[in-house]
Amino acid sequence: MMNKLKSNLIFLIVTVLLFASCGVVKSDLVVNNQIEVELLREPYLQNSFADSISVLWKTNVGKTSMVKYGKTKELSNTSLGTIEKDSNSVRHTVTLKGLERGEKYFYAIYSDDELLAFGDDYYFRVEPLDKKSKFSFYAMGDIGEPVEKGGFPQITSFQINSLKEKPNFGIGLGDIIYPKGESLFADEYLFKPMESILKNIPFYPALGNHDWGVAPDLNFEKEWKLPNNEHYYSFDYGNSHFIALDTRNGELFDVENQVKWFENNLIQAQGKYDWIFVYFHHNGKTCTYKKDEKAVISLYPLFAKYNVDVVLNGHAHTYERLHPYDSGGNVIEKYRANTETYPEISNGFIQITTGAGGKLQKNWLPQPEECGKNIVAAVAHTGHFSLITIEGKKLQLQVISSIGGMLLDSFTMNKN
Template sequence: MRFLLALSIYVALASCNKLPMWRGEVNVTAMERKSIKACGTGAPTDAGTKAISRHPYLQSTTVSTTIVAWGSTEGRGTVVLREPGDPKVLATSPAVYAGDPTRGKARLAAQSGKEIEADDIYVMKAEFTKLEPGHLYCYQLLDGDVALTELAPLTTAAPPGAPNAMRFVALGDTGSGDPAQIAIMKRLAAEQFDLMLFLGDIAYESGTARQLETRFFAIYRDFTRYVPVYPAIGNHERRTRKGRPYFEAFVLPEPERYYSFDWGDVHFVAIDTTERNAQQLAWLDDDLGKNKLPWVIVYGHHPMYTNSLRGPQLWIRKAFAKILTRHKVDLVLTGHEHQYERFKVGDVNYIVSGGGGGQLTSFYGRSKALKQATVHHYLAFEVSAEQLVMKAIDISGNEIEALKLTKEGGGPVKSKVNDKPDDKSTPVAPEKTTTPDEKLHDEPDDDTEHDKVKDAPKVDAPPAKVDAPPKKPGG
């Protein structure tokens, strides 16, 4: 009886915790992208509209490699690289199937001769190696001699110590399909960035293939054609066969559920907070121990600190926080709670950024965050070897706050908030004033659209042959 009473109270509070849906309009002047001007928009040709079921998107880009992925109705295609303004082909990569090898033939047959549905998408990938670091190329999809797209730009990752600061954006809990998500997407058109991080819950409610298409790829395709996207899995993506459609859609660095990559002077680490995994913790400890870059940003879905009704995920904090502190991680970005919060525990800055489009939620209990705001928003970063600047921008284009971290000559990190020195730390752990539910991270597999399937055995496909571009003189 007590349990039922407590449950009813929690449900009532959770219902009251949700705020009205955002309704409004956003008019933004898109910033001109020099790379698009140099190459093109990558729009599908007439032939491409029939052969492409998901627009091309960039994946797993490094200083010397990149992957172009797309949805194909024919199960074939080739990608070529050119220098801007030069018709000569530098490199050619035939595409291979990137999805579940046990379902590929059936999926391709299912979409033959009828209107394409998101559940039938046959994901192809073409990989390029031996590229120049920080270099702009123009890529194009072909089927034989037939162009499926116009030329589009791709830029390899900048090397450490590059003269220009690298820029990226981060968004959490975007996948509602509501006006707020569209408005935030439009705001991004005014930003310059090299890559995109997504902090989970990109496809409500259950992360099905259809929801991934309509609430992620179709919405962000004018960005993901030009810059690589690096997501972290959320609990809503996990709901469908433990994230199978999610992992079929994205071509991420190994081991995929969690992974790391470098760009410029930043070492990025994506973690999986949707399941308890001792192997991941050992991997994380080893990965951070090997890092040599000046900045480390770890990102995932569930927050270790928050003032939300649901409270922090204590098991996640217990599992990860000691490792993050020991390796002096600079920033930890998470979502899950649909609001903005900033904490500093020890020397680690924790940002909760779940305002990318989902219905906002209010705070609960006394405020212990150094900053909090209930508003849709995104994060914009600019990072050089000695300085990291993060700006939280709300749906109206206003700056919620700006955090600046500076490292000079190997000395301690200096912090500024809104250009004023600020070394404040979170005084009291938020969990002392909230009641966390430790089961919320592990929600059931509630997909009702598909039969449940067991994990397919991994099949190693032979690597595609790639013609590398010739080295430049002196390169």
């Protein structure tokens, strides 16, 4: 009998050690006949407009979603949310409303009454009520390249997180998740490397050609909570208007409806904002290794006619700022001389490629002098992000390297 007990005990110990050596994850643990809730994706922020914001995260199991929040870490407010289950995870969305404009809030997330995340880095800032208040945002494209293939989204994320003043939000210029935009790789290639900034800086991506690799209605739209139809949408922040477009594979998605919507959106924005930004994935004219995209160039007349100030794109894994263009894509000569300071650009716009947030084109160097009519104002071939600061009618752009935080390019535009 004693030998049998010893044998059973040895078997039990060996079994426990075997499972331990295999790396049993928390989601495999069962407490009181229930699978314990595990946080699979750190919270990330969406739709921080006016007095509301949405907090999203992902777990292995869970029936409820809750966020506690407050201007101090006592977290005196509570909001419940919704869940969406798929084959191997639960997606949580909680929208907080009635927030005090211009205030900083701390938050904590819960599922099934279990605290999943809370701390100094879990906070958000609400858009100020004063339209003249200073704010900033970062922009970068071509982000979610796997680290094992040379990608560096975690390095760019670290540099953004190291800024003395955190941006109020970020925009993504397409190719958000390689290789085909599949949700299967979203956490490993994007959300994990960028979690340090996604948890406290709202992020608004546009679709790129890689994000179109597998049906975006089953992938991209599942990962994000964006306005309109998520393919093309707009939002306001402070005294500025932002429009995201879907350039798909170089041809505009749902072209007739999207262009009509775009022009109507621009018409409605006239006279209401000091600044208008348009962003998407593909370049128009360029001196990079990418071809000129006719679909984007066809939008130039709308940019110029409806007072678009800055157009931002990715696609080329490098940085390129062009001289101000007119409606025909011609350099406006009077702005060529001074590339560091601009007045308000009448009937024209500045186009910027900022497409090396997580991937750099190898075995290639910019050669703008060989591009014909010298359309390039500045180039930088290294991992980077663009930081744009708005203070009333003054705009400042700074391009910052992912490694070292060096200033690669800058200019100001003053409409006063």
